[in-house]
Amino acid sequence: MAVAYPQTDNSSSTTQIPLIYEDQGDEAHLSKSLNHLGTFLRVFGFCQYSFLSLILSWLSFLLLGIALPAVMIEYLSHCTHCKKYQISSFEIQVLVFQSLAATISLACISHNLRKYGIRKFLFVDRFHGHMAQYRDEYVKKINGFFRLLAVWLLPFLVLKTIREAVRVIYAPHHSWGQSVGILIALVVSWTYTITIYLSGCALFNLVCNFQVIHFENYGKLLERDLDVTQYIEEHIRLTHYLSKISHRFRIFIVLELLVVTASQVVALFQTTWHSEIINLVNGGDFVISSIVELVGLIISLQAAAKITHRAQGTGSVAAKWHSLVTCASDDTAANPSNLLHINYSESDLEAVDYVPVPTTTQLASYMSSYHKRQAFVMYLQANPGGFTVFGWRVDRTLINTIFFLEISLVLFVLGKTVTLYHS
Incomplete structure (x- = not known):
């Protein structure tokens, strides 16, 4: 007796398997990108997961970022014919503030990575990551994180190399080999320090951009026919993440702002x-370091303002959604006028128009849905969210205020110093 096997649909099986592989491939692609990011952070000493890695990280920073350039500056200060092209006080000031900025970046980022790990640090949780x-x-x-670093770091590296090369040409040492060695040592040390500083700012920018993705897709969530409580729960979770980000990076933002201001x-x-006389040879480091520090600060503040702007925009998106649902003419559950359908009779027996009264269930359902949406919109308007620093919301208004305060401070100090100098 032949056994009849159930026939399988080959077309359906072939359409399901690629979906599984595609899902696994996307997850593998994300894991690969996170591994590349983790490798980069490990190379520059941000991943201090063990006591040994912590010691190696800070020892490398002390040797490459502080000791090596300090020795080179001290060596160049003894050059008798180099004083015209080398001002030791300028070089020391640049080294001190660059080291402070890099130290803040390394300490804050490594602390968060050591405490939370790279996935929790970036908020790539299972709810959104899958x-x-x-x-x-x-x-x-x-990928944009690496492009951002390359776009800003490479031009500064070229400027720094040109500046050091010009100084070597105008103030050569006993041998060209010694001059080239000093040039390479200074450029390598500077690149290492600046990469740490800009990486910290770019990582904060990356964390904010991940949350911007969620807020931009929050409007798409409103297009789905879900209960209002689910919308509120999703918004509460997003604002909770913003609160965590604010708590983890507020010290980083404040200290970087103070260091950059003090440096200027x-x-x-x-x-x-x-x-x-000050020229681009002996004062070029001032120009380069000032631009680098301001760029890092702008990257951080721009990311904070962007995520605040997206968070505050959810209120207007929800209000628009509430208005469209309420005014939808083809939805009887959303428009009470459709419930009041008027029938005009031409019969002589009916002297008045018949207006069927909507049932209590229909009115209660509509009013309940309307009040839920209205409460949801009021909740979003009362809780705009955003990145905060000790209660101060970092938005475009605050950034403009900081900018004008910085300009006022610089002009005030400039007026005082010019007066004292001429007197």
């Missing part, structure tokens, strides 16, 4: 009080 559309966006943002003020004092 959704295909978010995984693709995560990979793009991680000290540079202003030294350049205005210096009695000799």
Whole structure:
């Protein structure tokens, strides 16, 4: 007796298997990008997961970022014919503030990575990380992290190399080999320090961009027919993540702002009080370091303002959604006018128009849905969210305020120093 096996649909099986492989491939792609990011952070000493890695990280920073350039500056200060092209006080000031900025970046980022790990640090949790559309966006943002570093670091590296090469040409040492060795040592040390500083700022930018993805897709969530409580729960979770980000990075933002401001003020004092001629050879480090520090600060503040802007925009998106649902003419559950359907009779027996009264259940259902949406919109408007620093919300208004305060401070100090110098 022949056994009849159930026939299988080959077409359906062939369509299901690629979906599984595609999902696994997307997850593998995200894991690969995170591994590349982790390798980069490990090379520059951010991943201090053990006591040995912590010691090696800070020892490398002390040797390459502080000791090596300090020795080179001290060696160059004894050159008798180099004083015209080498001002030791300028070089020391640049080294001190660059080291402070890099130290803050290394300490804050390594502390968070050691405490949470790279996935929790970036908030690539299982709820969002296992959704295909978010995984693709995560990979793009991680690639954008490396592009951001390359776009800003490479031009500064070229400027630094040109500046050091010009100084070697105008003030050569006993041998060209010695001059080239000093040039390479200074450029390598500077690149290492600046990479650590900009990496910390770019990582904060990456964390904020991940949350921007969620807020931009929050409007798409409203297009789905879900209960209002689910929308509120999703928004509560997003604002909770913003609160965590604010708590983890508020010290980083404040300290970087103070260091950059102090660096500009000290540079202003030294350049205005210096009695000799300042040119791009002996004062070029001031220009390069000032631009680098300001770029890092702008990257951080721009990311904080962007995520605040997206978070505050959810209120307007929800209000628009509430208005469209309420005014939808083809939805009887959303428009009470459709419930009041008027029938005009031409019969002589009916002297008045018949208006069927909507049932209590229909009115109660509509009013309940309307009040839920209204409460949801009021909740979003009362809780705009955003990145905060000790209660101060970092938005575009605050950034403009900081900018004008910085300009006012620089102009005030400049006026005082010019007056004191001429007097």
